[in-house]
Amino acid sequence: VISSAVELASQLVKIDTVNPPGQEAIAARLIADRLTGLGAAIELHELSPGRESLIARYSGNGGKPALCLSGHLDTVPIGVAKWSRNPHCGDIEDDRLWGRGSTDMKGGIAAMVVAFERLCRRGGDQPVLLALTASEETGCQGALSIAAKMGPVGALVIGEPTNEDLAIAHKGVVWLRLKSLGRAAHGSKPELGDNAIERMIVALTATRKLDFKVDAHPMLGRPSSNIGTIAGGAATNIVPDMCEATIDIRLVPGLDVTAVMSEIKHIVGSDVEIAHILALNAVQSRADHPWIASVNADAQRICGAHPTPTSASFFTDASVLVPALGYPPTAIIGPGNPALAHQVDEWCSVSAIDRAADLYEQIGLKWNLSPKCQKQIEEVR
Numbered sequence: 449v450i451s452s453a454v455e456l457a458s459q460l461v462k463i464d465t466v467n468p469p470g471q472e473a474i475a476a477r478l479i480a481d482r483l484t485g486l487g488a489a490i491e492l493h494e495l496s497p498g499r500e501s502l503i504a505r506y507s508g509n510g511g512k513p514a515l516c517l518s519g520h521l522d523t524v525p526i527g528v529a530k531w532s533r534n535p536h537c538g539d540i541e542d543d544r545l546w547g548r549g550s551t552d553m554k555g556g557i558a559a560m561v562v563a564f565e566r567l568c569r570r571g572g573d574q575p576v577l578l579a580l581t582a583s584e585e586t587g588c589q590g591a592l593s594i595a596a597k598m599g600p601v602g603a604l605v606i607g608e609p610t611n612e613d614l615a616i617a618h619k620g621v622v623w624l625r626l627k628s629l630g631r632a633a634h635g636s637k638p639e640l641g642d643n644a645i646e647r648m649i650v651a652l653t654a655t656r657k658l659d660f661k662v663d664a665h666p667m668l669g670r671p672s673s674n675i676g677t678i679a680g681g682a683a684t685n686i687v688p689d690m691c692e693a694t695i696d697i698r699l700v701p702g703l704d705v706t707a708v709m710s711e712i713k714h715i716v717g718s719d720v721e722i723a724h725i726l727a728l729n730a731v732q733s734r735a736d737h738p739w740i741a742s743v744n745a746d747a748q749r750i751c752g753a754h755p756t757p758t759s760a761s762f763f764t765d766a767s768v769l770v771p772a773l774g775y776p777p778t779a780i781i782g783p784g785n786p787a788l789a790h791q792v793d794e795w796c797s798v799s800a801i802d803r804a805a806d807l808y809e810q811i812g813l814k815w816n817l818s819p820k821c822q823k824q825i826e827e828v829r
């Protein structure tokens with residue numbers, strides 16, 4: 449017998465939301481239709497034509513900050529390597545759901561939708577919010593576009609694949625594009641030109657001296673910087689008039705995105721242009737926070753999670769949502785092995801999807817039933 453959550457996960461895998469172009473509206477509307485009639489207010493927010501994020505609010509009678517369950521509707525591309533199955537097959541065999549997005553993160557989304565449905569039917573008196581975003585994979589644009597519309601949020605669950613272990617931290621990321629301009633000349637007379645690649649070499653070498661001035665983070669280690677791409681020059685015998693490079697910087701909590709970007713601008717100087725492609729904050733919640741401890745206990749009991757909270761190796765919508773929502777405690781936990789995300793022949797454990805639905809429901813029930821936990825959350829914040 450296939451559960452409601454697994455059936456929905458399979459339906460979602462069959463919908464192509466590869467980003468780009470995304471086309472998340474098809475998945476968002478399928479879920480919106482499904483949630484109609486449960487007493488939840490449903491909003492679709494357009495990012496661009498064909499791309500929509502969904503917010504569903506079950507407000508209860510409490511008028512308190514909501515518990516927010518959140519995930520992204522888009523997936524990464526299929527890739528060039530050959531799959532052994534159609535990437536959008538959504539086949540369920542034994543304990544496996546196959547296809548792009550099964551792990552990252554349509555399994556988690558389906559579990560959240562089903563948990564939200566159950567919570568609506570139970571009719572508790574604390575608000576629960578379901579926020580499903582477009583365009584997370586290319587830099588959390590959907591989350592950015594809906595963050596201000598979500599209203600007060602007291603705690604956030606991100607259903608990304610963590611093998612059902614609780615992650616409470618991940619790195620932030622800054623991607624920069626550097627561009628240097630020069631003047632072309634014949635390669636036999638370089639003194640007549642201005643070499644854009646040489647300018648770039650000086651700038652990139654300077655970035656290697658970037659000192660982040662932070663201690664190693666106990667979970668995430670050191671911040672890092674990597675020169676990812678470089679391109680420039682038209683032919684061996686021409687002085688290049690243009691060069692472009694990109695840098696991938698990973699930040700730990702305590703480092704501010706804006707401060708790091710301005711430090712790099714300072715180091716590199718005015719010889720090259722700098723534009724940011726992506727800038728997302730690091731995320732961290734306290735392991736001893738009462739709500740985090742409560743989620744961790746439920747995750748161990750329901751999912752067999754590791755007792756010690758861990759960190760995620762990827763970034764999530766939490767980078768955008770956590771600061772926008774005023775730093776609510778944030779639990780990143782969901783079905784699926786993160787090592788299978790973005791891979792050929794992606795699959796997700798079907799029983800893990802069911803356990804995650806039970807876990808999210810349980811987190812919602814506790815949100816409803818524990819005024820003490822609520823009070824502690826407010827005090828800690």
Ligand SMILES: [Zn+2]
Nearest residue numbers: 520552553608
């Ligand atoms: Zn993801």
